[in-house]
Amino acid sequence: MLKSVLIANRGEIACRIMRSAKAMGMRTIAVYSDADANALHVQEADEAWHIGPATATDSYLRGDKILAIATQTRADSIHPGYGFLSENADFVAACQAHNIVFIGPDVPAIEQMGSKSAAKIIMTEAGIPLVPGYHGANQEDEVLQREADQMGYPLLIKAVAGGGGKGMRVVNNSSEFLTHLAGARREGLASFGNSDVLIEKYLIAPRHVEIQVFCDRHSNGIYLGDRDCSAQRRHQKVIEEAPAPGLSDDLRQKMGTTAVEAAQAIQYVGAGTVEFLLDSDGCYYFMEMNTRLQVEHPVTEMVTGVDLVTWQLKVAAGEHLPLSQDQVCLYGHSFEARIYAEDPTQDFQPSTGRIVHLRTPTTDDSIRIDTGVGEGDEISPFYDPMIAKLIVWAPSRAQALAKLDLALQDYHLEGIHTNIDFLRRLATLDEFADAILHTGLIEQHQDYLMAPSLQDENIILAMAGFVFGQQAQNQYGELTGLRLNQLSLNYSWTLEVEYLNDTIVIPTNIEGELNTDYLILQHAGGQHKAGYCLNGDRLCLFTPQGKAVVTVKTPRIDDFVANNKSNTGGIKAPMNGSLIACFVTNGQQVLDGEALMVVEAMKMEHTITAPNAGLVGEIYFKVGDLVDADSQLLELINEDA
Incomplete structure (x- = not known):
């Protein structure tokens, strides 16, 4: 023990x-x-x-x-x-x-599965089906380019020691192969200390289905059901579920048996995950084996009643597996949504800063939150942007999905950008609800998923007027009306709403109730409830339709100066991070859209491109420097100047 x-x-x-x-x-x-x-x-x-x-x-x-x-x-x-x-x-x-x-497992198992190329060879010898590709040791650029051209496009470049979408690139044609190869090498080296890659045929619309396996030191091996992880962006899982919907009992058993055979082929010990690509014709292909606990392990725990970490600790101490295969039972359905510190409207760029407001749904046996942060904590640029996992369970998939949506609605976070509203859009997407799943689902429906929340503007403005009216009364005494661009006492405010630029006149005699976290508003014959947070001059409203933001500020003369157009523009850092590449020099002519620099944050690369053609002026940072969000990286002189 x-x-x-x-x-x-x-x-x-x-x-x-x-x-x-x-x-x-x-x-x-x-x-x-x-x-x-x-x-x-x-x-x-x-x-x-x-x-x-x-x-x-x-x-x-x-x-x-x-x-x-x-x-x-x-x-x-x-x-x-x-x-x-x-x-x-x-x-x-x-x-x-x-x-x-x-x-965890022993050294040989990690070494064999740690290299995607070596893993493919072992699985081939064990009779496990593989996606066609090049897994050779020759890593010269021209060799990889030749193999890629012979294989045909689209294809996938993957870091051999990769995981979590790092060091992975989809290549659509030969002309862009070397550019993507260089990017995959950089990410692989930065994240895993290995720049080697492999190349695989890119299946157009497969599902990502994985099997949870567990083995002990007494030659026992079982699988604990399956998970569908097809909802991905940039090859990073977003929402996972167990069991994988739509699999026949026969296919489910075949994939589970294959996964255990793969684990036993390397004498595996402990918790592991065998990942497959499942094609539309029902054929499945070994992708990789993760020789560790997976991020999405809670959905398996919810449907099996097994504590996988407890099992890990017991097996590591030499104990037998607590269950045999015929004792494993699945109950109901579970979803996990990964809550990230990122801005979906800005191509999912990581978001850093302090969490100033955090309210989460009430947890119980069917709602679980795994997190490592609380209100007041700082989200730094040094680690992965995932801040929490929201896991739900219900007797059926439809019930579990409805519970996930309601739980996300009750997850209120302010201070940094998050993907919570994006997750709600995905959870309510018709195709997702109907289990029409594949790894390109998010990209296929990105216009819908990225659209702003459909808020009732009148209700949002009434709520804003009520909150700011209460705030103004506390500061200035009783008011009969609040015109937010011409407040009494010569205090000048302008109300800005994300989707509205007009000056708004809002009465303060709206009936409602305001407590610590929620406001209840009587307006237009109805009662409306929303969570809220006042963060300085920024009001965040957490409504059933999503998050809405209203900002009040005093107009200053430098706001107008800053808006004047100039022939010289500063290229700013989109987030906190480190500068890992600079492709230009002082005095260089660049084209509109040309790559200028690469900033790395939270283990992901972000290429900064020229917003217009021009001449590079002063460059303020060198490769290796840490940069703050909105700091000026370089000067770009408009070519029309």
Whole structure:
């Protein structure tokens, strides 16, 4: 029996592992970087130790520091969570050398599945079906280009040590192959320390179906159902569900059996996931095996009643699997929505800043929230942008989907951009509701998914008038009317609504009720309820239709100056991050849309392009520098100047 565990991770997965470990009576030890000194996982651990600066390479990826702390605290096991060191064979070997139990598979299994190319060869020998592609060791650009041209387009470039959509590029024609190859290499090297890639035929509209497998050290192996993870953007899963809808009992059993065979082909131990691409003709192809716990593991827990982390800890201690295959039963349906700090309206760019307001749905046996942040916490640019997972369960898929929508409606977050409204749009998309699933679903329906929320403007303005009217009364006394561009006491306000630019006159005699988090409004013969948050001069309204924002500000002369057009423009950083590439020099002529720089934030690359043709002026940063959001990166002189 293990007595203590050091969690070599952060955020929601660290908190989730601690819950199971504490329930087993284990002592929990956290590690943290400079950026995470006040993080939730630090607060919830029995003890916590500092491991270095904010950057992951200097902290969470420092296996030597983590092992030193494990030795110092006499931890008898290390749980890696996912990401960071979870699939690092050298770290596993070092744990074994220090007589510390690694909660996961042995070195050979990680090495064999850690390289996508090696994994394909092993699976071929085991008779597991594969997508056609090039998995060779020759990584010269011209060789890869030739293989790609012979294979035909579209195709997929994938970092051999990749995961989570990092180091992955879809290539539609030969002329763009080398550009995408360079990008995939950079991301693979930055995220996994390996720039090698493989190439596969890109299936147009497959489903992404994965199988949860579990094996012990006594030659027992089972699968715990399946999950559909087809709802993806940039190859990153967004909403997952279990079980995968629409699979026949025969197909479900075949895929489960194949997954266990794949795991046993490498003598696997612990929790793992075998991922398949399922084509429309019912054929399925091995894609990869993740030798760790998956982000989406909660949906499997919800439909099986199994605590996968508890199983991990027991199997790592040498125990038998608690269930045999014929004892595994699935009940109902579960969805998981990943809540990200990102702005869907800006091509899902990561969003950083402080969470100033956070209200979540009430949790119970059918609604679960896995998170590592709370109100007042800072979202930094150093780590993955996922801030929480919202998981729901119900007896049927339709009921579970309805519950997911309502729970997302009750998830109120302000201070940073999030994808919550986008998730609600996806959850209510007809094709998604009808389980017409494939990996291109989001791209196919992006016009609908990215459209602004359909708010009732009159109700939004009435709510804004009510809140600001209450605020004005508190500041200035009783008012008979509030004209927000000509308030009494010579205080000048202008009301701006996201979808409305006109000056608005709003009465203050609207009836309603205002408490800490919600307002209830009587307006136009009806009663309307919304969550709200006042963040300085910004009012956020969380309505059943989505989030609406109203801003009040005092007009200043520099607002007009800033709006004057100039022949010289500053190219600004879209988010906090680091500059990893600069393609231009001072005095260089560039074309409209030409790539200028690449900023990396939250492990994703963002290429900054020229908004117009012009001449590059002063360049204010060099490669390797950290940049703040809205900081001027370079000067671009309009060619018409």
